[in-house]
Amino acid sequence: xxxxxxxxxxxxxxxxxxxxxxxxxxxxxxxxxxxxxxxxxxxxxxxxxxxxxxxxxxxxxxxxxxxxxxxxxxxxxxxxxxxxxxxxxxxxxxxxxxxxxxxxxxxxxxxxxxxxxxxxxxxxxxxxxxxxxxxxxxxxxx
Amino acid sequence: xxxxxxxxxxxxxxxxxxxxxxxxxxxxxxxxxxxxxxxxxxxxxxxxxxxxxxxxxxxxxxxxxxxxxxxxxxxxxxxxxxxxxxxxxxxxxxxxxxxxxxxxxxxxxxxxxxxxxxxxxxxxxxxxxxxxxxxxxxxxxxxxxxxxxxxxxxxxxxxxxxxxxxxxxxxxxxxxxxxxxxxxxxxxxxxxxxxxxxxxxxxxxxxxxxxxxxxxxxxxxxxxxxxxxxxxxxxxxxxxxxxxxxxxxxxxxxxxxxxxxxxxxxxxxxxxxxxxxxxxxxxxxxxxxxxxxxxxxxxxxxxxxxxxxxxxxxxxxxxxxxxxxxxxxxxxxxxxxxxxxxxxxxxxxxxxxxxxxxxxxxxxxxxxxxxxxxxxxxxxxxxxxxxxxxxxxxxxxxxxxxxxxxxxxxxxxxxxxxxxxxxxxxxxxxxxxxxxxxxxxxxxxxxxxxxxxxxxxxxxxxxxxxxxxxxxxxxxxxxxxxxxxxxxxxxxxxxxxxxxxxxxxxxxxxxxxxxxxxxxxxxxxxxxxxxxxxxxxxxxxxxxxxxxxxxxxxxxxxxxxxxxxxxxxxxxxxxxxxxxxxxxxxxxxxxxxxxxxxxxxxxxxxxxxxxxxxxxxxxxxxxxxxxxxxxxxxxxxxxxxxxxxxxxxxxxxxxx
Numbered sequence: 001x002x003x004x005x006x007x008x009x010x011x012x013x014x015x016x017x018x019x020x021x022x023x024x025x026x027x028x029x030x031x032x033x034x035x036x037x038x039x040x041x042x043x044x045x046x047x048x049x050x051x052x053x054x055x056x057x058x059x060x061x062x063x064x065x066x067x068x069x070x071x072x073x074x075x076x077x078x079x080x081x082x083x084x085x086x087x088x089x090x091x092x093x094x095x096x097x098x099x100x101x102x103x104x105x106x107x108x109x110x111x112x113x114x115x116x117x118x119x120x121x122x123x124x125x126x127x128x129x130x131x132x133x134x135x136x137x138x139x140x141x142x
Numbered sequence: 143x144x145x146x147x148x149x150x151x152x153x154x155x156x157x158x159x160x161x162x163x164x165x166x167x168x169x170x171x172x173x174x175x176x177x178x179x180x181x182x183x184x185x186x187x188x189x190x191x192x193x194x195x196x197x198x199x200x201x202x203x204x205x206x207x208x209x210x211x212x213x214x215x216x217x218x219x220x221x222x223x224x225x226x227x228x229x230x231x232x233x234x235x236x237x238x239x240x241x242x243x244x245x246x247x248x249x250x251x252x253x254x255x256x257x258x259x260x261x262x263x264x265x266x267x268x269x270x271x272x273x274x275x276x277x278x279x280x281x282x283x284x285x286x287x288x289x290x291x292x293x294x295x296x297x298x299x300x301x302x303x304x305x306x307x308x309x310x311x312x313x314x315x316x317x318x319x320x321x322x323x324x325x326x327x328x329x330x331x332x333x334x335x336x337x338x339x340x341x342x343x344x345x346x347x348x349x350x351x352x353x354x355x356x357x358x359x360x361x362x363x364x365x366x367x368x369x370x371x372x373x374x375x376x377x378x379x380x381x382x383x384x385x386x387x388x389x390x391x392x393x394x395x396x397x398x399x400x401x402x403x404x405x406x407x408x409x410x411x412x413x414x415x416x417x418x419x420x421x422x423x424x425x426x427x428x429x430x431x432x433x434x435x436x437x438x439x440x441x442x443x444x445x446x447x448x449x450x451x452x453x454x455x456x457x458x459x460x461x462x463x464x465x466x467x468x469x470x471x472x473x474x475x476x477x478x479x480x481x482x483x484x485x486x487x488x489x490x491x492x493x494x495x496x497x498x499x500x501x502x503x504x505x506x507x508x509x510x511x512x513x514x515x516x517x518x519x520x521x522x523x524x525x526x527x528x529x530x531x532x533x534x535x536x537x538x539x540x541x542x543x544x545x546x547x548x549x550x551x552x553x554x555x556x557x558x559x560x561x562x563x564x565x566x567x568x569x570x571x572x573x574x575x576x577x578x579x580x581x582x583x584x585x586x587x588x589x590x591x592x593x594x595x596x597x598x599x600x601x602x603x604x605x606x607x608x609x610x611x612x613x614x615x616x617x618x619x620x621x622x623x624x625x626x627x628x629x630x631x632x633x634x635x636x637x638x639x640x641x642x643x644x645x646x647x648x649x650x651x652x653x654x655x656x657x658x659x660x661x662x663x664x665x666x667x668x669x670x671x672x673x674x675x676x677x678x679x680x681x682x683x684x685x686x687x688x689x690x691x692x693x694x695x696x697x698x699x700x701x702x703x704x705x706x707x708x709x710x711x712x713x714x715x716x717x718x719x720x721x722x723x724x725x726x727x728x729x730x731x732x733x734x735x736x737x738x739x740x741x742x743x744x745x746x747x748x749x750x751x752x753x754x755x756x757x758x759x760x761x762x763x764x765x766x767x768x769x770x771x772x773x774x775x776x777x778x779x780x781x782x783x784x785x786x787x788x789x790x791x792x793x794x795x796x797x798x
Contacts, residue, residue, distance in 0.1 A: 018657070018677060021219075022221060024249050025219045025245075025249065026248075027248075027249075027253055028219070031255065033254065034253055034254075036254040039264065039268065039271065039795050040245070043767065043783055043788065044765050044766055047767065048768065048770060048783060049771055050785060050788075052785070052789070053785075053789065053792060056792050057792050057796065060797055062796055070657075073652060074652070074655075076678075077741055077766035078741035079741055079768075080741070080766045080767075083739060083768050087771070111657060112657045113657065113659045119253070
């Protein structure tokens with residue numbers, strides 16, 4: 001396993017088009033800097049994030065997965081974000097049973113005007129993942 | 143690749159420099175070279191401005207020369223230019239949905255400016271992911287739907303009035319909904335308007351009357367929008383008409399009822415400075431000129447019924463009435479409220495009688511106000527011989543509102559002028575941080591007021607206390623020019639309170655699924671290029687609900703919103719993105735989970751050839767994909783965001 005200093009965690013982020021993806025765009029427009037460890041995949045709604053997307057990301061070696069959607073009550077599609085919340089809570093339990101720390105999966109509410117929050121979330125998530133070290137499945141796959 | 147016509151994907155990748163916005167951080171040439179190594183990529187290049195005319199031409203040429211059937215542009219956010227490039231590929235004869243955009247500006251070069259190496263690596267990853275998705279893209283046919291030729295305008299202040307009149311004059315049907323008994327909003331409360339000193343009511347009442355008489359405007363005053371369903375072109379709106387207990391079709395506004403009404407309560411319209419009866423119109427020029435009974439205070443003595451006589455307009459049994467309308471577009475113009483000055487207890491508002499807010503002063507100085515336009519102080523009804531005006535009460539205050547409310551400097555200069563006009567020997571002090579007189583004729587007005595003898599003291603007041611005998615107020619502040627504390631004894635204080643979003647906006651915001659900025663005002667689609675639209679198609683913004691602004695800016699934005707809201711209506715039909723749920727009936731087991739999670743009732747399970755299968759009503763589906771995420775067999779998915787398309791992005795990132 002690589003040492004904590006060399007380790008650069010890779011985060012797959014599923015961001016909803018209306019709030020979090022727009023928030024990520026706003027972080028850019030406002031030139032708010034954050035670590036380059038995240039790759040964002042745009043989905044229309046956080047409720048679109050199928051658990052298999054998350055499991056596939058971990059299976060293929062992602063160190064962390066972020067699901068980001070609109071704040072409760074603000075979902076563009078009424079309640080997709082609430083479905084996302086249920087799924088993430090259940091998935092965290094499942095991840096634990098297969099030996100992946102549940103902290104590697106995060107759900108965050110980030111609105112279209114919260115570019116700063118998006119950057120903060122990525123800062124803190126990357127920091128946490130640096131402490132956790134690489135996805136343990138990477139070793140298994142090797 | 144049967145669904146894309148059986149062709150092998152031939153992908154072209156176009157990497158944009160965006161001047162130095164991207165190329166200043168990301169090695170764009172390296173990214174383009176890297177793209178050439180990816181499977182199915184037959185052409186890749188970089189260009190300085192991909193969205194420019196020559197940039198788009200370059201894409202079109204390459205599509206023809208290299209027989210490309212999938213296009214990836216690595217540039218800004220798809221939220222900015224996806225439609226631009228879809229048009230480009232469509233002009234070159236490709237289906238517009240065979241396009242994918244990699245966001246290497248907002249989500250890369252602009253957020254990793256000090257790390258070109260990692261940013262270049264990330265750009266390559268993002269391009270690889272986009273290419274992986276592009277490989278699986280399918281042509282989709284946009285649907286055209288007819289547009290309901292009517293507009294809903296929510297809020298009857300100057301913004302809503304202006305927008306309604308503009309639309310109605312174009313021949314478009316308008317439903318204007320106002321929650322108060324009369325339209326007019328906050329502007330009708332004002333006395334004069336800066337810097338021209340036009341009488342506010344004189345310029346607004348004709349427009350209010352135009353609204354009430356316009357054949358294309360249906361006015362629902364004392365009503366609220368309670369439910370909105372649908373999408374651009376086809377919104378279903380539920381309006382609740384609150385009971386006035388006075389029939390609008392019979393009341394002539396003669397006022398005999400109010401004359402005999404024995405109940406007197408403070409008038410909200412005058413901010414508590416004057417009285418009204420339990421049966422009332424808020425102000426003489428109200429539109430509609432129909433009385434309303436305040437049932438919280440009415441004692442049902444029946445005197446009004448007698449006074450009304452044969453008109454029989456009063457109906458104690460009136461019930462709330464529900465009205466349903468269909469519209470194509472919606473304008474939100476829900477305005478503002480004043481910051482509650484009680485939240486700054488150091489200024490004594492609500493404790494000391496002679497501390498009033500700026501809007502109360504407007505009523506005080508207004509000829510139709512409770513004093514007939516005489517400036518008097520509340521404690522003894524005498525004209526004050528000295529007045530201090532405190533700017534930035536709530537505004538530009540880290541403990542209250544961080545933003546500038548934009549109107550207070552100018553209306554306070556106007557107030558100073560009005561005091562000097564009506565009480566020439568009064569001393570008027572303005573305590574300010576900066577004077578922001580940025581509009582047309584504003585700086586000139588500022589100079590004029592200075593020459594009228596108003597004393598401007600640069601410094602924020604720290605505290606006010608009252609002399610209990612004289613009810614005079616002592617204002618303590620620092621004069622930052624002299625660098626020493628000052629104490630002023632004055633007979634009245636006006637707090638130039640900042641503005642906050644109207645709390646009544648929030649339920650409307652939630653019903654329309656539009657977003658707000660951190661300051662609570664509604665968020666525009668683009669701060670520069672689209673300040674009158676929301677991110678939801680077909681919903682537009684006018685006036686203070688979007689942010690603090692003065693009357694000229696409000697009127698300009700309202701006309702802009704009216705213009706924008708009329709475009710889909712004048713076009714008659716609009717194109718709806720074909721990003722909807724889609725069922726593979728071979729995989730569907732008919733379990734119905736999709737039906738239970740669909741927020742719109744767009745998915746139903748039906749009998750098909752003796753088997754239960756999910757069916758999608760495409761008109762109702764909005765493409766969120768909740769069904770796709772819940773389906774246990776992968777049978778239902780969302781076009782353009784299909785399971786395999788998203789998984790391909792994940793795989794490409796982690797195994798590429």
